[in-house]
Amino acid sequence: MERKNPIFTAFVYVCALLLAAVILAPLVWLFVMSISPAADLAAKPLRWWPQAVDFSRYGVLLSRAENSAGAAFTSSLVNSIEVSGMATIAAIALAIPSAWAVSRTPSVGWSLYMVIATYMLPPVALAVPLYMTLAYFGMLNNVFGLALVYLTILAPFTTWLMKSGFDSIPREIESAAMIDGASLFATLRIITLPLAAPVMATSALFAFLLAWDEFFYALLFTSDQRAKTLTVAIADLAGGRVSDYGLIATAGVLAALPPVVIGLVMQQALISGLTSGGVKG
Known part of the structure; x- marks a missing residue:
């Protein structure tokens, strides 16, 4: 040795x-x-x-007193969880069939590049059409509308990431299951999706983090506490004539805790998902 x-x-x-x-x-x-x-x-x-x-600033931001900085912060925290959660679930739900179809049908692989091309567009290029669409449907300053906007960012990314995960799963396993009489849906549910669970978890984690950290669209499409997210709320703390940098730092620490906790809990799935596409089974 x-x-x-x-x-x-x-x-x-x-x-x-x-x-x-x-x-x-x-x-x-x-x-x-x-x-x-x-x-x-x-x-x-x-x-x-x-x-x-x-440690008094933590008490200030976690306070639910009416019209206080804590009430605004906790409201924004709830909004961020709702928006990020809805956008992540929707992105994964769309990415699973899309990524599997592209992985198993190489002749339509070009469509994946079109999907990725939409992800490469700068947010400002989509700001006006997205704003007009949300305004038309009355979904401005709405957590559901903001989640739909985030979906335009997350869906291309998760589709690309999950496609590499499906590529690492041998097609012969699915073919053998179908020969034994399993339907396509049963094959996906019993065999493919469990094998792709690590990359699905990784995609969900990255999607959640992207939605959690997004600032531009949240600033543009929200105007009050009904839909403001944490990124906008933290920016508001620095918007006055006199800024309490300690309070801003406290908000940053509290805003970082949920992603850190989720990352620690999903650490093994994250490692497995990142390496699953590197080995062809």
């Missing part, structure tokens, strides 16, 4: 630690800002750790 070069191993660990530091440093500083008094944030030179830890 060949022994690994200890110098190379140490180099890999050092690079990994540096990468982790680059990724985690902004998150750590965001948390430090959220627990720092305003005087510490305005101090010169800047204090890297507060003299007195202050």
Whole structure:
């Protein structure tokens, strides 16, 4: 058995630690800002750790008092969960048959490139037609209307991602099931979809994160707390004459928690989904 070069191993660990530091440093500083008094944030030179830890901002944002910053934040949190959840479920429901059809019918593979082309369009190019469509159907400032808008972003991406997952599943398995008398629907339900579960979970996670972080359409198509999402609510915190950067940081920490928790819970499925398309079964 060949022994690994200890110098190379140490180099890999050092690079990994540096990468982790680059990724985690902004998150750590965001948390430090959220627990720092305003005087510490305005101090010169800047204090890297507060003299007195202050968690009061978390109480402010999680408060449900009427007409408070907490009420606006929690309302936006619920809106973000609803919009992201609806858009993700709809995108996966559309992507499963679309991706499977393209994977099993190479002659129509060109259609996938057309789907991806719509994903490559800049959001501003679709802003006017989407706005006019939502206005016509009375769905402006509506969580369902915003979810439909997000679907135009998520459906192409999830279709492309899931197609690679279906490609890794041998067609012979499906053919054998059909020879044994299984219908197409039964074959998909019993064999194909369970095998594609990791890539489906990965697609759902990425779709949820894309919808959760989207700002442009949420800003354009919402106007009050009935449909405002977290990204717009956090921007509103910085819109006044005097901005509480600690409060903005606190909102950022709270907004990051749901995706982080979901990512940790689905970690194994995420790894399996990302690697499933790399090996042809």
